[in-house]
Amino acid sequence: MTAATHLVHRTATTDPAPAPATAPATAPAPAILELADLHVSYGAISALRGIDMVVREGEVVALLGANGAGKTTTLRTVSGLHRPTAGEVRFCGERIDGVSSHAVVGLGIGHSPEGRRVFADMTVLENLHMGAYRFKRLRQEDLERVFTLFPRLAERRTQQAGTLSGGEQQMLAMGRALMGRPELLLLDEPSMGLAPLIVAQIFEIIKEINAQGTTVLLVEQNAAQALKIADRGYVLETGRITMHAPARELLDDPRIRTAYLGETTP
């Protein structure tokens, strides 16, 4: 769990797939999730107006954008909670748009929803059981994995989830999503409403989860933190992708620095 081990893991996983977005045509890692010309609307209001996006195996991809840009809608469409009006969602090459959410989860997409949404009246352990819902019974090693990632949850396993602090609830929401042993983990604003120290901790854990072999699609307002751990980033503005680049380039991009990192125009 130290920073050093992360780094070793990170290089081990990213080296064989050399910086994907700098040379997308030759990138060897196969795409795990593809969105092609995806449109989603809520009645007359269109939330997504044609999104193209690729997430490759082993990556951390950050999806950035202001409030109302369509980040959460994108994740919810991937996990089957919304039906797209047009376009395609492909998971491991197969179309999954229009497939109901419980079937999508069965394929190995874990979704930690916006605002955590833990089952407040259930205990931590019962919440984790719900996370392992796609399996007949919960595997002990999954539970142990979650408890090593989040030792706080192990301490509070019999506590009611609604009485946990915000950070602990976020950890529970992530742990719950991991209990389904997902191939692809969708994280919706894991830093929302948390103290900077906890945010740093959460992002460390996301790195660790990725190092253990889970592909992560991360939706964030906290662009600086997200881009620090991401391989690539997409910027979403009012339902369209306006930028797409390796995370480091985005971090240095003056437009990003002014719009999302709070720097004043020079």
Added chain:
Amino acid sequence: MSTLNDTSAVTAVQVAHLPVSTASTASTASTASTASTVSFRPARPSAEALAALRGHRWYERPRWRRLCALTAVGVLLAVMTGEQGSGADLLFSLRTTFTGTALWAWIAAAVALWAIAEFGAVPRRAVASGARAAAAPLARIRPALDSSPRLRVALVVAGLAAAVLLPLLFDRSTNQVLVDWVGIYVLLALGLNVVIGWAGLLDLGFVAFFAIGSYSTAFWSGQLPVKPPFELNPFLSIPVAMVTCLLAGILLGAPTLRLRGDYLAIVTLGFHEIIYLIAKNAESVTGGSLGVFGIPHFSVDLGPLQYRWGLDPLDYLWLLIGLITVLVLLFRKLVRSKIGRTWEAIREDEVAAAAHGVDTVKYKLMAFAIGASTSGVAGAVYASKVGFINPENFPLLYSVLVLAYVIFGGMGSIPGVLLGAALLAYLPHGLKDVVDQKDRFMYLGALLVVMMIYRPQGLLPARRRRRTVRTREAS
């Protein structure tokens, strides 16, 4: 008020005159002039509003408010217990109430109660400590039961034995009530508890399934205007009614369970009205408002095992107790399984449950169908016991009453629902000799109101719900 303004003005002036602050005030003044063309002033509470907080008028003090409230309760009780009204003289009831002495007695009692509560520290403390002493053993019961499974089993066995044996001592009319009202409605409440207590679906038309079960029994016994292809042994009509109601539940649920909360409630309300009106108006199918006569009693005819249920309510009571016991055992197993936990997840957060792979519609449908088929069993037993059904046995009011029984007992708790339904279903009949015939349901209503104010979680709340209510109150 004027003094307040004066002091603030003075401090403002003093600040302005401090040498250090001159620069800052100058800068703020400049920014204010450049940036704000619209001035924003926070709305201060007015002096009157602040003065009102002190509540200096005597009748605004909590103590005197409590007196007014208690007096009002006294008047209300006087009206409630007073003379019955009559159609010929509409104001008769009110006139007798307000001219009689009973009103003053009630008001005096209310004022005395208030005086003791407000001024009598000694009697109040005595009452409080007495109540605490009386409640102490009661408070110990629940933890003792929670910790000792053997004690729980003993209590259940004792309760079951009492339910089976005690009716032997009662007279026939009491036993009729125990079957027609208590037994049947306990069964209905058990079914509705699955739907509302566990899956969290608000079903306001539950008695529609009860009607379907009854009419299905009538159909298969050949008493409806529409004849069945072959007549069934009346006892077999129980599983048939179950399956019929299961299908009806799925038919109603499949298109509507995508709806949430209030919308589903309205749909079930409409469903009840549809079933009721079909029973009432489709005369060539259901017999219309005259109803159906001559539904035969149950009988078992399996080689050596032969039994005929007759006019004696005891037979039916024991049958109902048997059915309820079996269902309780089944439901207990169900709610502790993965299905029970899934229902709870759906109840708490449907979206989060769906995001973890729960097929929410399937599980809601399952709860709906289980509830409906339980209702069907009750309908079959009812039709066979009474032998005569008509649409007026299934009004919307009864759907609401079953819901009230479930909430009164404690949603999601099997012992609570059993106790709540049994008590409330019996109450109007228990009051028959005590109060005026027409007033019985008014007391039921009053009890529900008081209960919802002081114990909203129900008589014996489910363990989890009990905990939730406590934490919500604490936070």
